[in-house]
Amino acid sequence: MDRNEEKAELPGDIIYTHILPRLPVRSLMRFRCVSKYWNQLTYDPSFARLHKSLHCPTHLLITSWSVVGDESRIHFVSVPVRKDAKLGTPVHLLSLPIDKHYVLQSLNGLLCIHRSNMMYPYHGDKPVFIFNPSTREIATVPVDDTLKTRSSHVSYYFGFCQLTNEHKVLGLRRFFNMDFEPISIECEVYTIGSGSWRRIKPAVPFDPAELTYYTDPVCFNGALHWICQSQKSIVAFDVGGECFREFQMPEGFPSRSFLGYLLIVGGRLAMVNGKHLFDESTMELWVLDDYQKHVWVKDCIKFPFDWTESGRPIPAGTIHNGELLLLPILSVSSMSVLFYDMKRRSFRRVEVSGLPEHFLPISQRITSYEESIMALGGRILGQGVEMGGLCDKI
Numbered sequence: 175m176d177r178n179e180e181k182a183e184l185p186g187d188i189i190y191t192h193i194l195p196r197l198p199v200r201s202l203m204r205f206r207c208v209s210k211y212w213n214q215l216t217y218d219p220s221f222a223r224l225h226k227s228l229h230c231p232t233h234l235l236i237t238s239w240s241v242v243g244d245e246s247r248i249h250f251v252s253v254p255v256r257k258d259a260k261l262g263t264p265v266h267l268l269s270l271p272i273d274k275h276y277v278l279q280s281l282n283g284l285l286c287i288h289r290s291n292m293m294y295p296y297h298g299d300k301p302v303f304i305f306n307p308s309t310r311e312i313a314t315v316p317v318d319d320t321l322k323t324r325s326s327h328v329s330y331y332f333g334f335c336q337l338t339n340e341h342k343v344l345g346l347r348r349f350f351n352m353d354f355e356p357i358s359i360e361c362e363v364y365t366i367g368s369g370s371w372r373r374i375k376p377a378v379p380f381d382p383a384e385l386t387y388y389t390d391p392v393c394f395n396g397a398l399h400w401i402c403q404s405q406k407s408i409v410a411f412d413v414g415g416e417c418f419r420e421f422q423m424p425e426g427f428p429s430r431s432f433l434g435y436l437l438i439v440g441g442r443l444a445m446v447n448g449k450h451l452f453d454e455s456t457m458e459l460w461v462l463d464d465y466q467k468h469v470w471v472k473d474c475i476k477f478p479f480d481w482t483e484s485g486r487p488i489p490a491g492t493i494h495n496g497e498l499l500l501l502p503i504l505s506v507s508s509m510s511v512l513f514y515d516m517k518r519r520s521f522r523r524v525e526v527s528g529l530p531e532h533f534l535p536i537s538q539r540i541t542s543y544e545e546s547i548m549a550l551g552g553r554i555l556g557q558g559v560e561m562g563g564l565c566d567k568i
Contacts, residue, residue, distance in 0.1 A: 190215060190221075191224070194212075194215065194221075195221065195224045195225045195228050196228055196229075198229075198545070199225075199308040199309060199545055199546070199547045200308075202216050202225075202547055203216075203309060203547075216547060216549070217549040219339055219548070219549075221547075222546065222547050222548045222549070223339070225546075225547050226282070226283070226544075226546055226547075226548075229544075229545055231254060231255065231256075231257070231494065231544065231545050232254075232255040232493045232494065232499065232542055232543075232544055233252045233253065233254050233255065233307070233542065233543050233544070233545065234252070234253040234254075234255065234261070234501075234511065234526070234540055234541075234542055235250060235251070235252060235278075235280065235285070235307070235540065235541045235542060235543055236250075236251040236252075236253060236264070236509075236526070236529070236540050237249070237250055237251075237278070237540070237541070238251065238529070240530070246271070247269045247270065247271065248269065248270050248271070249266060249268075249269045249530075250266075250267040250268050250269070250270075250307075251264050251265065251266050251267060251529065252264065252265045252267055252307055253265075253526060255493055255494075255499075257494070259493065259495055259497065259513060259524075260524065261511075261524055261525075261526060261527075263528055264526070264528045264529055266530070267307050267310075268305075268555060277289070277330070278541065279331070279332045279390070279391075280541055280542065280543040281332050281333070281334055281341070281393050282334055282341070282544070282546055282548065283306065283307075283308060283543055283544045283545055283546025283548065284304055284305065284306055284332075284341065284543075284546065284548065284550075285304070285305045285306075285307060285543060286302060286303075286304055286305075286330070286332035286343065287302070287303045287304075287305055288300065288301070288302040288303065288330050300317070301314050301315055301316055301317050302314075302315035302330050302343055302364075303315070304332075304341070304366060304550055304552070306546060306548060306550055307543065308545045308546055308547065309546075309547060309548075309549070309554070310554050310555045311549065311550045311552050311553065311554050311555075312550070312552045312553060312554075312555055313366070313550035313551055313552030314552065315343055315364050315366075316369075316370075316371075318345075318362060318371045325349065325350045325354075326347050326348060326349045326350065327347070327348050327350070328345050328346065328347040328348075329345070329346050329347075329382055330343055330344070330345055331343070331344045331345075331346070331391050331398050331411075332344075332393070333391075333393045333397070333398045333411065333413040334393055334396070334413060335396050335413040335414035336396050337396065337414050338414055340365050340366065340413075340414075341365075341366040342363055342364065342365050342366065342413055343363070343364040343366070344361065344362075344363055344398065344411060344413075345361065345362040345363070345364070345371070346359065346361060346378070346382040347359065347360045347361070347362065348382055359378050359382060360373065361373070361374045361375070361376060361378065362374070363416060366550065367550075367551055374416050376411075376416065376417045376418050377417075377418060378418060379402075379405075379409060379418055379420055380400075380402045380405065380409050380420075381404075390435065390436075391436075392436040392437060392438060392443065393413070394438055394443045395443070395465060396412065396413055396414055397410040397411055397412050397413060397419075398410065398411040398413065399436055399443065400436070401423070401434055401435065401436060401445070402420070403434065405420070406422065406423050406427075407420045407421065407422055407423060408420060408421055408422075408423060408436070421468050422468065423445070424445070424460045424470035424472070425470075426472070427445065427447060427458075427460060427470075428447065428449055433446060433447070433448030433451065433457075433488060434446065434447055434448070435488075437489055437490065437491050438491050438492075439459065439461055439489070439491060439492050439498065440461075440492050440496065440516075442461050442462055442463065442465070443461075443462040443465065444459055444460060444461045444462065444489075445459075445460040445462075445470075446458070446459060446460075446488065446489060447459075447460065448488070451477075451481050451482075451486075452481070452482065454476075455476065455477040455478075455479070455480065455481045456474055456475065456476050456477070457474070457475045457477070457488075457489075458472060458473070458474055458475075459472070459473045459474070459475055459489065460472050460473075461473065473516075475489075475498075475514065475519075476519075477521075478521065484502070485502030485503070485504045485510075486502060486503045486504045487500035487501060487502050487503075487511075487512050488500060488501065488503055489514075490540075490541065490542050491542065492516075493513070496515075496516065496517075497513040497514060497515055497516070498513070498514040498515075498516055499511065499512075499513060499542060500512040500513070500514060501540040501541070501542070502540065509525070509526040509527075509529065510523050510524060510525045510526060511523075511524055511526065511540065512524075
């Protein structure tokens with residue numbers, strides 16, 4: 175090759191549309207210092223969507239407690255589920271004081287963290303934090319100062335609208351009189367990046383207290399969904415249109431189901447009924463096969479072992495290979511998760527190893543999230559950070 179001949183270079187569009195989006199988040203974070211353009215590219219929402227479409231790794235999010243001396247902490251640890259469906263090395267994300275109650279919601283690779291006030295009316299809200307565990311960026315959703323003088327309870331829910339590519343926090347606030355009796359309900363919405371809350375006035379077809387106690391929401395098809403057991407219906411909040419609607423549960427689903435909750439299975443909304451878990455070790459899985467016509471299909475999962483003695487595993491959703499991930503809700507002697515092949519109807523158990531020895535095995539809880547490079551406009555936290563002064567705000 176002639177030394178004077180110029181070296182061949184890849185076209186920029188090939189690099190930006192076919193190479194960079196295929197790299198893991200950790201590599202892209204390092205490449206932000208290569209050039210100003212590369213840095214700006216990783217903050218572009220369209221690039222984040224392209225990157226997400228090419229990556230589907232699931233991460234387990236293990237929440238555990240520890241007591242060292244006089245200090246108690248709640249820890250968040252990430253464990254990647256590799257392409258071969260085996261578990262990778264645990265990574266300590268952050269720690270918080272244990273003397274407070276936290277609510278954790280996972281959506282599009284982002285975690286919504288806020289303090290729960292456990293249904294009691296009180297004065298003084300605490301901010302909500304949006305955390306991207308893949309980039310370690312955290313952003314603060316401010317407190318609505320206009321309501322500080324009124325006795326109320328607020329529940330926060332994290333949603334996403336595909337049409338506008340906006341993440342929003344919905345606040346359902348119940349106001350109380352001097353006798354602690356609920357007197358009114360108000361709805362407020364915070365669009366991530368907007369800097370302020372907005373009041374909305376949709377008709378609320380349920381009691382928010384019931385939703386807070388019995389079920390967590392699932393964001394699917396641009397709407398937050400809850401099970402409303404008393405009305406035997408599913409309530410949905412359209413994140414884009416900012417209005418509520420409801421539709422009936424599947425016929426045959428019990429009005430009061432043990433372990434009744436929503437999840438996403440194979441890209442479809444689904445419901446779990448655990449009525450026969452204790453006597454038959456069988457779980458019903460109802461999948462919404464047609465979202466518009468509300469057509470449900472029932473499947474049954476038969477556990478080949480004692481469900482209770484195995485930590486009471488429950489479905490959390492499907493991973494990249496189509497297997498159903500089941501996570502324990504009770505701690506047993508060793509930390510493990512289950513994968514269920516829905517076609518072959520077979521289970522496999524995978525042990526979670528490498529957790530710090532000072533983590534208490536009796537207090538571990540597992541959820542899941544997907545990797546994302548989405549920017550939040552916040553600040554970057556160090557690995558395994560103790561939240562310090564930030565803890566006082568939660």
